[in-house]
Amino acid sequence: xxxxxxxxxxxxxxxxxxxxxxxxxxxxxxxxxxxxxxxxxxxxxxxxxxxxxxxxxxxxxxxxxxxxxxxxxxxxxxxxxxxxxxxxxxxxxxxxxxxxxxxxxxxxxxxxxxxxxxxxxxxxxxxxxxxxxxxxxxxxxxxxxxxxxxxxxxxxxxxxxxxxxxxxxxxxxxxxxxxxxxxxxxxxxxxxxxxxxxxxxxxxxxxxxxxxxxxxxxxxxxxxxxxxxxxxxxxxxxxxxxxxxxxxxxxxxxxxxxxxxxxxxxxxxxxxxxxxxxxxxxxxxxxxxxxxxxxxxxxxxxxxxxxxxxxxxxxxxxxxxxxxxxxxxxxxxxxxxxxxxxxxxxxxxxxxxxxxxxxxxxxxxxxxxxxxxxxxxxxxxxxxxxxxxxxxxxxxxxxxxxxxxxxxxxxxxxxxxxxxxxxxxxxxxxxxxxxxxxxxxxxxxxxxxxxxxxxxxxxxxxxxxxxxxxxxxxxxxxxxxxxxxxxxxxxxxxxxxxxxxxxxxxxxxxxxxxxxxxxxxxxxxxxxxxxxxxxxxxxxxxxxxxxxxxxxxxxxxxxxxxxxxxxxxxxxxxxxxxxxxxxxxxxxxxxxxxxxxxxxxxxxxxxxxxxxxxxxxxxxxxxxxxxxxxxxxxxxxxxxxxxxxxxxxxxxxxxxxxxxxxxxxxxxxxxxxxxxxxxxxxxxxxxxxxxxxxxxxxxxxxxxxxxxxxxxxxxxxxxxxxxxxxxxxxxxxxxxxxxxx
Amino acid sequence: xxxxxxxxxxxxxxxxxxxxxxxxxxxxxxxxxxxxxxxxxxxxxxxxxxxxxxxxxxxxxxxxxxxxxxxxxxxxxxxxxxxxxxxxxxxxxxxxxxxxxxxxxxxxxxxxxxxxxxxxxxxxxxxxxxxxxxxxxxxxxxxxxxxxxxxxxxxxxxxxxxxxxxxxxxxxxxxxxxxxxxxxxxxxxxxxxxxxxxxxxxxxxxxxxxxxxxxxxxxxxxxxxxxxxxxxxxxxxxxx
Numbered sequence: 001x002x003x004x005x006x007x008x009x010x011x012x013x014x015x016x017x018x019x020x021x022x023x024x025x026x027x028x029x030x031x032x033x034x035x036x037x038x039x040x041x042x043x044x045x046x047x048x049x050x051x052x053x054x055x056x057x058x059x060x061x062x063x064x065x066x067x068x069x070x071x072x073x074x075x076x077x078x079x080x081x082x083x084x085x086x087x088x089x090x091x092x093x094x095x096x097x098x099x100x101x102x103x104x105x106x107x108x109x110x111x112x113x114x115x116x117x118x119x120x121x122x123x124x125x126x127x128x129x130x131x132x133x134x135x136x137x138x139x140x141x142x143x144x145x146x147x148x149x150x151x152x153x154x155x156x157x158x159x160x161x162x163x164x165x166x167x168x169x170x171x172x173x174x175x176x177x178x179x180x181x182x183x184x185x186x187x188x189x190x191x192x193x194x195x196x197x198x199x200x201x202x203x204x205x206x207x208x209x210x211x212x213x214x215x216x217x218x219x220x221x222x223x224x225x226x227x228x229x230x231x232x233x234x235x236x237x238x239x240x241x242x243x244x245x246x247x248x249x250x251x252x253x254x255x256x257x258x259x260x261x262x263x264x265x266x267x268x269x270x271x272x273x274x275x276x277x278x279x280x281x282x283x284x285x286x287x288x289x290x291x292x293x294x295x296x297x298x299x300x301x302x303x304x305x306x307x308x309x310x311x312x313x314x315x316x317x318x319x320x321x322x323x324x325x326x327x328x329x330x331x332x333x334x335x336x337x338x339x340x341x342x343x344x345x346x347x348x349x350x351x352x353x354x355x356x357x358x359x360x361x362x363x364x365x366x367x368x369x370x371x372x373x374x375x376x377x378x379x380x381x382x383x384x385x386x387x388x389x390x391x392x393x394x395x396x397x398x399x400x401x402x403x404x405x406x407x408x409x410x411x412x413x414x415x416x417x418x419x420x421x422x423x424x425x426x427x428x429x430x431x432x433x434x435x436x437x438x439x440x441x442x443x444x445x446x447x448x449x450x451x452x453x454x455x456x457x458x459x460x461x462x463x464x465x466x467x468x469x470x471x472x473x474x475x476x477x478x479x480x481x482x483x484x485x486x487x488x489x490x491x492x493x494x495x496x497x498x499x500x501x502x503x504x505x506x507x508x509x510x511x512x513x514x515x516x517x518x519x520x521x522x523x524x525x526x527x528x529x530x531x532x533x534x535x536x537x538x539x540x541x542x543x544x545x546x547x548x549x550x551x552x553x554x555x556x557x558x559x560x561x562x563x564x565x566x567x568x569x570x571x572x573x574x575x576x577x578x579x580x581x582x583x584x585x586x587x588x589x590x591x592x593x594x595x596x597x598x599x600x601x602x603x604x605x606x607x608x609x610x611x612x613x614x615x616x617x618x619x620x621x622x623x624x625x626x627x628x629x630x631x632x633x634x635x636x637x638x639x640x641x642x643x644x645x646x647x648x649x650x651x652x653x654x655x656x657x658x659x660x661x662x663x664x665x666x667x668x669x670x671x672x673x674x675x676x677x678x679x680x681x682x683x684x685x686x687x688x689x690x691x692x693x694x695x696x697x698x699x700x701x702x703x704x705x706x707x708x709x710x711x712x713x714x715x716x717x718x719x720x721x722x723x724x725x726x727x728x729x730x731x732x733x734x735x736x737x738x739x740x741x
Numbered sequence: 742x743x744x745x746x747x748x749x750x751x752x753x754x755x756x757x758x759x760x761x762x763x764x765x766x767x768x769x770x771x772x773x774x775x776x777x778x779x780x781x782x783x784x785x786x787x788x789x790x791x792x793x794x795x796x797x798x799x800x801x802x803x804x805x806x807x808x809x810x811x812x813x814x815x816x817x818x819x820x821x822x823x824x825x826x827x828x829x830x831x832x833x834x835x836x837x838x839x840x841x842x843x844x845x846x847x848x849x850x851x852x853x854x855x856x857x858x859x860x861x862x863x864x865x866x867x868x869x870x871x872x873x874x875x876x877x878x879x880x881x882x883x884x885x886x887x888x889x890x891x892x893x894x895x896x897x898x899x900x901x902x903x904x905x906x907x908x909x910x911x912x913x914x915x916x917x918x919x920x921x922x923x924x925x926x927x928x929x930x931x932x933x934x935x936x937x938x939x940x941x942x943x944x945x946x947x948x949x950x951x952x953x954x955x956x957x958x959x960x961x962x963x964x965x966x967x968x969x970x971x972x973x974x975x976x977x978x979x980x981x
Contacts, residue, residue: 148852
């Protein structure tokens with residue numbers, strides 16, 4: 001079947017088709033059907049999620065633009081703004097990991113550019129199957145290369161990321177990209193076409209048959225035939241993107257651009273219908289003017305092609321000459337494809353004939369899809385899992401955890417990313433829980449990610465609360481005040497009531513957490529259909545949260561490496577017997593089950609504030625939040641990163657309800673921090689936490705004997721720092737450099 | 742008053758970084774010059790910045806090396822003015838035959854971004870005059886094609902002329918295999934022409950010119966720019 005024949009059978013439900021006929025008062029033509037299919041795809045329309053997402057808090061004192069635009073915008077003072085967005089390219093990456101990942105970066109960079117801001121940093125949350133599978137290694141290798149080569153070439157540093165390996169991602173890897181932009185508030189451009197007579201320009205790449213129906217492809221489950229759908233994957237051209245970035249920013253800074261939107265999912269259809277709908281206008285577009293790279297393209301193909309590196313610009317006719325000058329300087333191809341009208345209609349012509357004509361708002365706003373939801377039966381069953389016995393050799397257990405690919409060093413990944421370009425990166429990958437970038441107003445921006453699919457599978461509500469908490473704790477552990485978050489919500493097929501229930505629980509969890517800490521969600525993305533029809537497996541529910549924070553005053557940079565011997569080691573927060581989804585259960589005992597850790601929503605805001613206050617007063621030398629692998633891994637990482645400082649801790653002093661030694665060592669109770677303090681300051685620090693109603697206590701001290709020593713009144717054990725460091729450091733690179741050959 | 746040009750090619754991406762360091766840190770008058778606008782040798786010194794000029798199509802630096810702007814750079818080099826190529830700028834200078842040898846794909850076939858040590862093996866060049874012989878500079882690399890290569894018999898000539906300026910070294914200053922990030926011949930990181938006024942290096946001194954950006958809290962990359970500007974000042978005074 002040719003693409004064209006397929007387009008004539010839209011991938012829409014019967015209700016949607018009936019709605020279209022009713023609203024339009026006639027049968028849509030083939031081009032109109034193709035447009036509706038693209039724009040009403042889950043990918044572009046959020047038709048299954050919009051209603052549920054409404055509950056998220058989206059306003060805050062610094063929030064200038066919330067969800068609904070290409071990126072959220074936050075005011076960081078002195079006339080500067082930060083833009084933030086997260087996108088994924090899961091379906092394309094599953095069949096073409098290099099091209100899929102690279103164009104994923106390209107897409108989110110365009111979103112940031114659409115607001116007239118310069119992309120200044122990328123972060124990449126990734127999820128793959130386990131690395132003992134050759135298929136997962138192939139995906140991992142090429143996704144990392146795709147992200148690296150694209151980001152490196154366009155000169156945007158990749159400053160952080162997060163990876164999780166789990167069987168449920170074997171076929172459906174998750175490739176998410178976060179992009180941060182920087183700009184002047186006065187230069188912000190919105191995706192509105194609100195002025196009659198303005199000109200519509202299409203700049204950048206030409207339009208071809210690549211990425212045809214990409215949005216619709218991403219809105220279905222993968223099948224055994226998906227491999228033959230490579231034409232749905234776009235082709236990356238980072239060099240062209242770099243030129244577009246420079247040309248567009250030059251045009252924006254010269255005040256030449258009135259409205260702008262990138263061409264991503266849904267191509268021309270999505271960009272133009274949404275700009276016109278937002279501006280309350282219409283557009284008249286001549287497809288003959290669109291530059292094409294292939295002959296004989298059908299109007300429908302032009303309307304929905306997702307060829308990369310294209311931007312739609314709406315400009316005042318008076319600015320036309322200057323815009324052309326700028327584009328020609330950078331040798332960027334362009335064409336004027338139409339004008340903004342006041343009839344509210346999106347009118348598309350080709351060869352003098354009208355091939356499509358529909359109200360822009362009707363095209364841009366898909367009818368909602370309704371789904372039923374049901375709590376999956378497995379949830380209650382898995383929660384009641386029995387505790388496995390504690391292993392005898394705890395030292396060996398800790399070494400095995402340090403060698404788990406979910407915990408081991410991610411240096412193999414970030415060495416391949418240019419994380420320095422732009423000369424803003426103050427805290428580099430691997431140095432602390434958040435990356436820090438310097439801003440032109442003298443402040444520092446902190447950026448980080450939180451996510452934990454294993455927990456979200458067992459309990460999507462508390463798992464999601466934990467994911468947002470993880471991100472905000474990462475900010476706090478570097479002394480940054482939270483500014484805003486974006487969320488990426490990734491699930492299987494929403495028509496499955498159990499999947500849809502996990503989606504609703506996830507949004508409820510994120511909402512409750514953000515409400516409790518008073519932080520806004522300024523944007524995000526939903527990706528459904530991460531499911532593989534061949535094996536019938538859906539991914540574990542995977543919300544991924546990216547958070548940004550601000551350090552207003554120049555305080556010392558806090559990293560996670562211990563700084564020297566003879567200092568005190570303090571723990572803040574409570575450790576409970578909450579082992580569900582922990583790396584200890586999953587990796588050591590191969591147990592999926594148990595109780596998922598619960599954040600104390602009532603005290604979380606106070607806790608984060610107290611941590612930030614302590615770090616800003618220079619009362620701690622180093623800090624690290626406790627996450628995967630629990631207390632034992634957190635302490636080990638602080639020692640490993642120092643390269644020379646060991647520690648000795650007494651587990652009897654650990655605050656909280658954890659009783660067994662394995663719980664104390666490996667529980668992943670949330671909202672806990674390890675601080676290294678000078679001995680003379682320890683009491684002051686502990687008192688200040690207790691005054692705020694937060695449990696904190698001294699666990700032990702740092703040493704120069706190169707040992708990681710743990711003990712309670714019953715037993716002690718210790719590891720050599722060099723052995724721990726070696727196994728943690730080499731696991732992933734060894735798998736990737738030796739086995740892949 | 743010295744005046745420097747940072748030449749911008751389509752795909753340059755360390756151009757703004759070099760500009761910022763020269764203007765704000767080294768405090769020298771510097772223009773960002775779009776390659777097509779470089780039609781006359783009006784500057785006292787030139788910097789070819791890092792990036793992926795012309796998308797690294799064909800070979801890294803190959804297309805920029807044949808652009809008309811290189812005629813001006815060549816003219817300036819001939820007149821004895823300092824010309825510095827950083828990363829992709831180094832690749833351009835090699836492709837333009839202003840520097841000998843070739844810069845090949847990293848030995849591990851991967852892009853590498855990390856902080857390394859450079860050992861100063863000639864402190865008499867216009868770019869290293871403010872350093873001591875054997876001094877270590879900590880600066881980052883970030884490249885996919887940084888493995889320097891030259892016919893082994895030509896290396897001796899290079900050595901004899903003092904053209905090997907910078908080598909990758911360990912913390913003790915030894916040029917070990919482990920200290921060599923990309924497999925460069927004899928750990929070579931930076932070389933100059935026989936007249937010493939054209940230098941190329943793979944590492945990024947502009948990323949190590951402010952201590953807050955360095956994990957070691959240093960700013961040793963700056964010495965390269967400081968040396969270059971001192972050279973220009975001296976040349977300008979000599980002419981007066």
